[in-house]
Amino acid sequence: xxxxxxxxxxxxxxxxxxxVASIAIGLIFGSILLLILNPSKAGLGISAILTTGFSSLxxxxxxxxxxxxxxxxxxxxxxxxxxGMFNIxxxxxxxxxxxxxxxxxxxxxxxxxMCLLLSFVGGAVWGVFPGLFKALFNVNExxxxxxxxxxxxxxxxxxxANMPIMLASAWGASNSDRTANLAQANxxxxxxxxxxxxxxxxxxxxxxxxxxxIIVAVICWFILEKTTFGYELKACGYNKDSxxxxxxxxxxxxxxxxxxxxxxxxxxxxxxxxxxTIQYVLEKKTLAMGFNGIPVALLANSxxxxxxxxxxxxxxxxxxxxxxxxxFSSESTDIIIAVIIYLAAFALLIRGFITKLLKGGQxxxxxx
Amino acid sequence: MNILAxxxxxxxVFAVPLMLVALGGMYSEHSGVIxxxxxxxxVIGALCACFTLQAFxxxxxxxxxxxxxxxxxxxxxxxxxxIFSLFLAFAAINLKADQTIGGTxxxxxxxxxxxxxxxxxxxxxxxxxxxxxxxxxxxxNFGLEPGKGFLDMLIFKYFxxxxxxxIILFFAAWILMYxxxxxxxxxxxxxxxxxxxxxxxxxxxxxxxxxxISGVLGGIGGIAYTIAVGSGFxxxxxxxxxxxxxxxxxxxxxxxxxxxSAVFFALFKVIAxxxxxxxxxxxxxxxxxxxxxxxxxxxxxxxxxxIFTSKHSQAPKAEGIPYDKGSR
Numbered sequence: 190x191x192x193x194x195x196x197x198x199x200x201x202x203x204x205x206x207x208x209v210a211s212i213a214i215g216l217i218f219g220s221i222l223l224l225i226l227n228p229s230k231a232g233l234g235i236s237a238i239l240t241t242g243f244s245s246l247x248x249x250x251x252x253x254x255x256x257x258x259x260x261x262x263x264x265x266x267x268x269x270x271x272x273g274m275f276n277i278x279x280x281x282x283x284x285x286x287x288x289x290x291x292x293x294x295x296x297x298x299x300x301x302x303m304c305l306l307l308s309f310v311g312g313a314v315w316g317v318f319p320g321l322f323k324a325l326f327n328v329n330e331x332x333x334x335x336x337x338x339x340x341x342x343x344x345x346x347x348x349x350a351n352m353p354i355m356l357a358s359a360w361g362a363s364n365s366d367r368t369a370n371l372a373q374a375n376x377x378x379x380x381x382x383x384x385x386x387x388x389x390x391x392x393x394x395x396x397x398x399x400x401x402x403i404i405v406a407v408i409c410w411f412i413l414e415k416t417t418f419g420y421e422l423k424a425c426g427y428n429k430d431s432x433x434x435x436x437x438x439x440x441x442x443x444x445x446x447x448x449x450x451x452x453x454x455x456x457x458x459x460x461x462x463x464x465x466t467i468q469y470v471l472e473k474k475t476l477a478m479g480f481n482g483i484p485v486a487l488l489a490n491s492x493x494x495x496x497x498x499x500x501x502x503x504x505x506x507x508x509x510x511x512x513x514x515x516x517f518s519s520e521s522t523d524i525i526i527a528v529i530i531y532l533a534a535f536a537l538l539i540r541g542f543i544t545k546l547l548k549g550g551q552x553x554x555x556x557x
Numbered sequence: 558m559n560i561l562a563x564x565x566x567x568x569x570v571f572a573v574p575l576m577l578v579a580l581g582g583m584y585s586e587h588s589g590v591i592x593x594x595x596x597x598x599x600v601i602g603a604l605c606a607c608f609t610l611q612a613f614x615x616x617x618x619x620x621x622x623x624x625x626x627x628x629x630x631x632x633x634x635x636x637x638x639x640i641f642s643l644f645l646a647f648a649a650i651n652l653k654a655d656q657t658i659g660g661t662x663x664x665x666x667x668x669x670x671x672x673x674x675x676x677x678x679x680x681x682x683x684x685x686x687x688x689x690x691x692x693x694x695x696x697x698n699f700g701l702e703p704g705k706g707f708l709d710m711l712i713f714k715y716f717x718x719x720x721x722x723x724i725i726l727f728f729a730a731w732i733l734m735y736x737x738x739x740x741x742x743x744x745x746x747x748x749x750x751x752x753x754x755x756x757x758x759x760x761x762x763x764x765x766x767x768x769x770i771s772g773v774l775g776g777i778g779g780i781a782y783t784i785a786v787g788s789g790f791x792x793x794x795x796x797x798x799x800x801x802x803x804x805x806x807x808x809x810x811x812x813x814x815x816x817x818s819a820v821f822f823a824l825f826k827v828i829a830x831x832x833x834x835x836x837x838x839x840x841x842x843x844x845x846x847x848x849x850x851x852x853x854x855x856x857x858x859x860x861x862x863x864i865f866t867s868k869h870s871q872a873p874k875a876e877g878i879p880y881d882k883g884s885r
Contacts, residue, residue, distance in 0.1 A: 226677040275657050322860070326867040331593065331657055332806060333863075335799045336856045343853040350846035473852075475796070483661055518676045518684075520792075523669030531644070531662035534654035 200540075203547075204490045207539045211532035212488070212502070219525040223517060230516040238509035238522065248508055250385075250392030254464060256504035257398035258283070261457030262482025263500050264409050265312075265450040267491035269330075271413060272446035273426035278319055278334025279454040280479025281341035286312035286455025287462045287469055288345045294378030294463060295355050295369050301378050305401075305459045312455015313448045315341055320447030324440035330447070338475050346471045357468065371465035379465040398460040403497055405456065410493035412449075422446050454479060481507075484526045487533035560834060562710035567827045568820060570715040573723040574599070574782035574794075576819035578801035580730050581774030583810050587734070588767025589747040589760075591877045593660025594645045595775045596798025597667030601641040602634035602776025603783045604671045607686040607790040608678070609633045614689040623691040624698070627718045631777055638776020639769050641667070646768040650761055653879035664798070671792035685791040688783065693717060719781040726774065731812045743767055747873030750880040760880050803859045809871045825855040 219238070223231040242252045262279045269276035289311030293304040318337050322328040349355050349368065358365040360373045371379050383397040413419035424432040425442045433439045461478065462469055485503050489495030503526065510522030532539065578595050585592035592598075613619030613626040645663055648654040675684055694716040696703045703709070734740040745753040746763040754760050775798070782797050783790045804822050808815030829851035832838055841847060 222673070226673065277657070277661065318860075322863070326864050328863045328867050331591075332802065333860065336803060336860055339796065339799075340853050340856045340860075343849040343856075347846055347849035347853070350849070351844060473795075474793075480661075480665070483658075484665075487658065515681045518672045520669040520672040523665055524673065527662050527666030527669060530658060530665055531648065534648050534656075534658040534662060535652040538652055538654070 198544075203540050203543050204492075204536075205495075206543050207536055208488045208490065208495075208499070210539065210543070211529050211536075214532060215525040215528035218528045219521060222524060223521065227516065234513045234517045234521065237512040237516075238506055238525075241509040241512040242505040244512075246390040247392040247394070248512075250389040250395035252501065252504045252508050253399040254394035254396065254466070255461075255507060256500045257402040258457035258461040258478055259481055259485055259504050260399075260402040260406060260496055260500035261453050261460065262479050263485025263489065263496040264406055264482075264493055265453035265457070265486075266482045267486035267489060267493065267496055268409060268413070268453060269446055269450040270486060270491040271426050272422045272442060273429060274319070274323070274330050274443065274447060274450075276316075276319070276334060276447070276450045276454075277331055277483070278315070278337050278479075279450070279457075279482045280475045280477070281334065281338035282312040282315040282451040282454035283458040283461075283479040283482075284338075284341045284345050284476055285315040285458070287458030288348065289455065290459035290463050291355065291368050291469060292352075294371060295374045296352065298375050299378065301380050301463055304378050304463055305380075305456060308459025308463075309452045309456045312458065313452035315455065316447045316449070316451015317444065320444035323447075324443045338479075342473075342475050346473075349469070349471055367468040367470045368462075370468060371463065376465075378463060380460065380463050393466060394464075396464050398464060401460065402457075402500075405453065406493045406497050409453070413493065418445075454482065457482075481526065484530050484533070487530060487536070490536070559705075559707065559710050560831075562707050563714065564824075564827055564831065564835070566711055566715045567831075568823045569720065570717070570785045571782075571826050572816075572819045572823035573719055574778040574785060574797055575801050575804050575822055576816050577723050577726060577774045577781060578778035578798060579804040579808060579815045579819055580726065580812060581771035581778065582802055582805040583730070583734075583771075583808075583812065583815060584743070584774070585767045585771035586805070586810060586873050586876045587744045587747045588764045589750055589873060589875045589878065589880065590646070590649050590764055590768050591656045591660065592642070592645065592768060592771045592775075593657050593802070594642065594663035594667075594798075595771065595778075595801055596794060596796065597660075597663040597665075598638045598641050598772050598775030599779030599782060599794040599798045600667035600671050600792065601779070602638035603779035603790050603794060604667075604674065604686075604792070605637040606630040606634035606776075606780035607688060607783060610689055610692065611686060614691075619689055620691050624694065624718055627692045631719065631722060631780060634776040634780040635773040636776070638774075638779065639772040642768050642772025642775065645772075646765050649768070649879065650764045653881060656877055656879075668792050671790075675792060685789040687789045688787070692784065715785070717781075717784050719777065719784060722777065723781065726777075727812060727816055734812060739766075744873070746880075747875055750875050754880075754882065760882075764880065800855075803856065806872075807859050807862055809866065810873065811871065822855045825851060829854075 220235050223234045241248055262283060265279050266276050286308035290304040290308035293299040293307040319330040319333040322333040323330045353359055355368050356365045357367050357369045360369040380396045380398050385395045386392060389395045421437045422442050424437055425439050429439050485496055485500045488499035506522050510519040513519060513521055582592050582595055609630040619626040645659050648659040649656045672684060696713055742758050743763055746760050750760045779794055782794050804818045805815055807818040829848045832847050832851055
């Protein structure tokens with residue numbers, strides 16, 4: 190029973206087990222809800238969530254395609270968490286990033302990698318505000334982020350409405366409520382498929398974005414775990430006052446971590462809209478993708494490598510959720526995600542419980 | 558003149574949900590719990606109240622007793638909002654969970670739950686619950702002749718039961734916060750829970766009270782918002798829960814100022830929607846989609862105000878920090 194005790198003390202293992210447990214509880218809760226709402230179709234709905242992602246190469250391509258922006262939003266939220274900041278503003282940074290990328294692609298006819306760079310910078314600019322407000326004026330970053338989500342969305346709508354060249358109507362389509370189709374406006378701005386489309390049976394979704402996201406995740410891990418800068422960031426997250434006492438400039442770290450978090454979300458926006466599959470629609474609603482970065486980061490316990498897997502999982506159940514229609518609304522997956530977030534709020538408690546469970550088993554052994 | 562009457566009455570009808578929900582946030586934050594879940598609480602309250610109204614409409618009780626039905630629907634919103642806020646209270650107070658994450662979870666849950674339930678009840682794709690038209694208070698309720706004069710437009714164009722309820726709750730909030738023992742104790746728990754505990758106040762119970770009251774007001778705010786929008790409930794309250802947080806901060810966590818800032822924010826929302834037909838607003842030649850500009854302004858103003866007021870912020874000092882009896 191030595192192994193068991195060792196496992197209980199392995200924080201990584203306990204954290205993963207806690208995440209798996211909250212996923213399981215979320216899925217069970219979702220299934221029960223479907224059963225109550227429509228018992229005859231519940232089986233179909235549950236199996237749609239669980240199997241659609243692997244049902245065909247096309248659907249699996251969609252899982253990978255959607256996981257890339259999710260991964261970056263998750264990395265963004267996680268990176269801010271590590272410095273003790275709650276970046277609920279990922280959606281605003283994501284919107285600004287998407288806008289910058291699309292302006293580069295359509296108005297300036299830049300190649301895709303330049304557009305991605307623009308989205309990175311745009312998101313970073315939007316991330317400066319929460320950091321700056323927190324560091325200089327001690328305004329809660331949650332409030333600033335929420336305000337800037339709305340400001341960002343309305344600003345992008347305002348700018349797009351006044352840039353006729355950006356809209357689909359300027360490129361031969363009839364609708365002016367969305368940006369131009371990249372295939373017509375600038376095919377060179379579309380993220381290359383790198384031959385993956387042939388591998389995935391001509392899936393329209395797949396491109397190399399998921400690999401770009403994974404590389405970024407590894408870079409984030411390297412920064413946080415292997416550099417002095419990352420160490421300082423984490424020190425601020427654990428205890429701002431003692432970090433300051435140790436000679437770390439806490440304010441500078443808060444601002445830099447929010448800039449990086451913003452840049453990551455912005456890049457996510459660029460990756461999603463430069464695929465060319467989906468056009469940016471001018472809506473009066475903040476985009477859900479940024480908010481979904483929160484469960485991704487929470488499930489991964491803010492670990493960049495873990496984010497790769499948690500974003501794949503969230504993307505997988507989302508693809509499954511859209512296959513549930515018309516029997517159930519695709520929002521059913523959001524309920525599962527909400528349960529997972531709720532459980533993550535007291536993750537420490539769950540981790541403590543799992544540790545106790547593992548250790549408790551060992552104690553009983555001793556008694557015998 | 559009629560356009561002025563229209564703007565004023567619309568501002569009032571939109572200020573009602575903002576003020577109610579912001580007051581809710583105020584109770585919760587004064588007790589020491591950040592209630593980010595207001596948006597979700599509004600959605601749940603509105604959902605249940607709309608289903609109640611729909612049921613009354615179908616069985617004929619509603620058209621026969623419109624204001625009684627409306628009162629019952631408002632109570633349903635209050636109770637369901639309170640029940641939903643229990644989840645936040647339990648996580649934040651008993652489990653000492655991260656309050657912002659708990660609130661985010663409820664905000665994710667509520668609109669998804671509303672869509673799923675609306676689908677299940679109304680059938681596929683029917684995501685909007687229609688609100689019956691009899692809920693409006695008209696001139697006939699007071700034995701008056703319907704007319705189109707200035708006062709008729711001002712008072713009766715958008716007159717619903719939620720407006721008098723909001724006025725009563727506003728005065729109740731002011732009295733409760735500043736003139737009763739409960740208010741003093743509540744504020745103590747948000748400022749310095751250890752000190753409050755040391756003089757025999759049950760901090761956990763006071764925090765429950767704060768969150769549950771915010772659930773009641775959030776729920777009523779949800780149905781008030783849905784009525785104000787007027788196009789039925791489609792599983793969303795359009796970010797008003799978050800806007801209400803801004804109203805609360807802008808109002809410096811104090812009832813009177815919260816009412817003022819609610820009117821201010823509502824006015825901007827109305828101007829954004831009607832900017833084309835308001836004669837005295839500046840017209841930016843050649844600029845399209847000016848409503849986005851006006852929609853953006855209240856948020857920008859809030860941020861600027863926050864810069865100047867953050868040094869003298871009246872924010873409860875212990876908000877967001879779980880209270881642990883054992884810690885020092």
